[in-house]
Amino acid sequence: MNISLFVTRCLLCFFLTLSWSVSAQHITIRVLDEQQNPVEFAVVYINEILPKVTDHSVVIDQVDKEFIPYVTVVQRGSAINFPNNDEIRHQVYSFSKSMQFELPLYSGNPSSPVVFDNSGVVAMACNIHDWMKAYVYVVDTNKFAISNKAGQAVLTNLTKGSYEVVVWHPKAKQSELLNMQQIEVGEADQELVFTVAQKKQFKAWRSPKGVKRRSY
């Protein structure tokens, strides 16, 4: 046997095996409620501490007196900008255990972003427009996504291994610790389905309810 041909074939097999073992896979997560309807704005993430991968700051906008988006997920230590693109002022605040802050009455862009240093849920509101509400979910991992209107979220670039996938939603009846599934990532993309029971949650009434009463 030709030795150089043999070595070449061995090296080829080695690199093929290596590439196969580090190939990245995706997990598609579908989030449904108890009636099997798709759930939007569910945060889906891998439950492990991973290095922070990006320094770009995230934006939560204020348009037509609403926060956009309704739910944001960031890795711990990330900065979030709160531009106000309404022609009026807003006063943004949070009383959540993991993060308390206040942006006093302002218009335009605040001078600096808000850094979210603790994991957990941060619920925010506007002190002037009671119906304005949004959530930031702060995680330790860099593998996370938010479900769309079809209730789908995709976790990408996962190497082979065993993972805990967790789902959180602002209206979830149960803690996210109970919305957890174990998955073995192998050679092919996979799908997971979560059923997240929803509790009733309301934003303050915004529509006009003034009505002409009879004057006596």
Next chain:
Amino acid sequence: MKKVLISIFSSLVLSGPVAASQGEWVEWIADAQLSYAAIDNLNLSAFSNDSQNDQRLALTGVAGRFYQFNGFTRMSIALEIDVEKFQAFDLLDNVQLGGNIGLRHKFGLGFFQPYLQFNVDYRQKEVDWHVYSRNILFTRLEVGKHLDEQFSFAASFDFTLTEGEAGPVINPELSSDVFDQSFAHISVFADYMISQDWLLSASYARRQGDFHSACSKDNVAKVIEVERVKAITQDDVFGGCVYKLEGGANIYSALLSYSLNNHSAINLLAEHYQGRADVLDYQSTSYSLSLNYRY
């Protein structure tokens, strides 16, 4: 008074920002309402054989602006125009033009902080039957808060002064200034969100002070005999007399709102007035359906 209000409104809204360290003119107010009402015992007669029912169409427009002093206090200034058309008793058709100023203060940061609100409203009501025309000055103080995400509560006290023109004198012993009146309400309101799109509201008010009632000439003698009538005049609207007296009333209302979107809703209101002067009872019920828009 009308010219004074318009000039105050124009100078405040259209001029530059008021000199305040943080204050600023913020969102505009542009509201509209189209409503239809069916009113039982429109004349608030004490006699079932005199009671008249009717239907009313109304269009309301409000334009103004908010001034935000700081994160907790804001003022509203607005002009309002109301047009009412009645189906059967068209002499009650009227146009109202007025202005109002409101001041609202929230006691701190957060959804559950209570608020205090003060409103002053002045309007001129021009009615086709001129005797019913009057100037109306209304003031109200209201406190309220959200109790939880679905339920909120408010209480208010309001006082109204109306000034009308004297009608024809039909009883020399009595004044004909029927629409010179003063009355007050103490009210409580509760809102309950059934879902994100449906709201149920209920209120109770206790009214005390002057009110007016209209009846046929046949019943006037009975009224004067048993009640302390304060003023009386000829009434071409209902064909008899309209008179003023003093009494109390309980007013109950229930409102169902459906949100079409962030800026508009359909509202269905049922209101029942149950009043009493010295001897006689005065009751009326109305149902109204409205389409509301807010900018």
